[in-house]
Amino acid sequence: MRVTWKPDGDVWHLGFRLDPEDGLDGTVTDGQAVRLATNSCRIQLPRRVADVHPDLLALAAWTVVAPWTTRRITFDRPVSPDLAAAVERGWGIEVGPVGGGPRAGGRLAISYSGGADSAAVAAILPDSPLVHFQRVPHPRVPNRWTHYRSDVLAKLAARTGRELTITRSDLEFTLAEPRPGYPEHHAVTAGAALMADELDLGGLAFGYELGSRWLGGGRYLLRYTPDNPMWSGDGRWGRLFQAAGLPIVLPVGGVSEAMTMRLALTSELRPYVRWCLRGDGGPCGECGKCLYKELIHAAVERRPLKTAITAARPVAAKWQKPPPYGGQEMIEYGCARVPGIETTPFGVAAGHLGATVESTSWLDHCYRPALEEIPDPWRKQVTDFMAEEVGFMTEDEERRVRDWGQA
Numbered sequence: 001m002r003v004t005w006k007p008d009g010d011v012w013h014l015g016f017r018l019d020p021e022d023g024l025d026g027t028v029t030d031g032q033a034v035r036l037a038t039n040s041c042r043i044q045l046p047r048r049v050a051d052v053h054p055d056l057l058a059l060a061a062w063t064v065v066a067p068w069t070t071r072r073i074t075f076d077r078p079v080s081p082d083l084a085a086a087v088e089r090g091w092g093i094e095v096g097p098v099g100g101g102p103r104a105g106g107r108l109a110i111s112y113s114g115g116a117d118s119a120a121v122a123a124i125l126p127d128s129p130l131v132h133f134q135r136v137p138h139p140r141v142p143n144r145w146t147h148y149r150s151d152v153l154a155k156l157a158a159r160t161g162r163e164l165t166i167t168r169s170d171l172e173f174t175l176a177e178p179r180p181g182y183p184e185h186h187a188v189t190a191g192a193a194l195m196a197d198e199l200d201l202g203g204l205a206f207g208y209e210l211g212s213r214w215l216g217g218g219r220y221l222l223r224y225t226p227d228n229p230m231w232s233g234d235g236r237w238g239r240l241f242q243a244a245g246l247p248i249v250l251p252v253g254g255v256s257e258a259m260t261m262r263l264a265l266t267s268e269l270r271p272y273v274r275w276c277l278r279g280d281g282g283p284c285g286e287c288g289k290c291l292y293k294e295l296i297h298a299a300v301e302r303r304p305l306k307t308a309i310t311a312a313r314p315v316a317a318k319w320q321k322p323p324p325y326g327g328q329e330m331i332e333y334g335c336a337r338v339p340g341i342e343t344t345p346f347g348v349a350a351g352h353l354g355a356t357v358e359s360t361s362w363l364d365h366c367y368r369p370a371l372e373e374i375p376d377p378w379r380k381q382v383t384d385f386m387a388e389e390v391g392f393m394t395e396d397e398e399r400r401v402r403d404w405g406q407a
């Protein structure tokens with residue numbers, strides 16, 4: 001793989017060429033198979049920046065091209081020995097050219113989507129600037145995904161009144177299958193990486209919570225994953241971001257989505273929280289994400305589910321089958337707490353899971369080992385917040401995390 005960055009005013013163009021051994025079919029760190037659509041993308045920054053450290057350019061490029069790189073990567077500027085070593089050790093990929101020194105910065109920025117998880121992070125770190133990624137169409141790929149209202153999310157982020165940097169990019173359209181999206185989940189930070197020197201960033205905080213970090217949530221393995229390659233400090237991505245002077249920080253890595261929901265909705269950011277990518281006036285109420293988050297929302301408020309979605313609808317189909325489910329800990333939590341769950345699209349799942357308030361109360365507290373992963377300058381602030389607002393898991397509750405999916 002060969003990559004080239006070309007700045008043009010406030011826009012940075014990334015071009016890449018496959019080496020003979022590289023193919024159009026690749027694999028993301030989480031195991032998802034992806035197919036390449038096109039070999040260029042651009043990132044528009046809020047302003048022209050004078051210079052970007054080669055390690056930041058390499059990091060941003062790697063979040064896009066990693067799935068399709070088989071044996072070696074050639075950058076257009078020499079990267080530091082540390083960055084090269086992180087790629088070589090993490091992926092077994094040969095890196096060149098190598099030269100020059102590492103970079104460093106001071107401030108912690110939040111990779112802010114506007115969903116409940118990143119809003120909770122913003123509530124925990126009230127002085128940290130937000131960096132928002134906004135999808136824009138690609139000039140060479142037809143946009144069949146116009147229902148994705150990235151403009152609405154960017155406007156909501158602006159209304160928070162926080163220091164905000166919006167970066168716009170079409171990088172998701174480099175990916176043809178299964179659909180446009182981040183080639184690697186970390187590509188959401190490509191714009192933040194290019195702005196990191198300009199903003200003096202020394203760390204990036206994400207909204208990945210207990211399920212994503214420790215329970216192999218989403219479409220990953222449903223088991224305890226202390227060595228999660230995506231988000232753990234000494235995982236391949238953790239070491240790479242560290243080498244670029246932007247360590248990954250997970251302020252809500254020790255708490256469940258129920259807690260991030262509660263923290264977000266009891267914060268001053270509440271009016272701007274939006275997890276649905278579709279609606280313009282408000283969340284669409286029709287998509288799978290809306291249904292899943294409504295279960296958590298209703299559980300946190302201990303009220304019946306408010307949804308027009310029935311069990312017969314395609315978005316509810318997965319809940320009519322037996323487990324395992326993605327985000328299963330939250331399905332258990334919701335089913336145990338929402339009154340009248342039997343008559344909702346989660347009724348069948350509730351019957352299979354048999355969860356109770358007692359069996360899911362560990363999800364109300366913070367898992368301490370997650371705090372130990374937070375780099376020094378920011379650990380105390382997050383720990384103090386968790387002690388005050390959430391409380392810590394007992395030994396028995398921590399064991400529930402470690403035993404997740406092992407039975």
Ligand SMILES: [Zn+2]
Nearest residue numbers: 276284287290
């Ligand atoms: Zn929706």
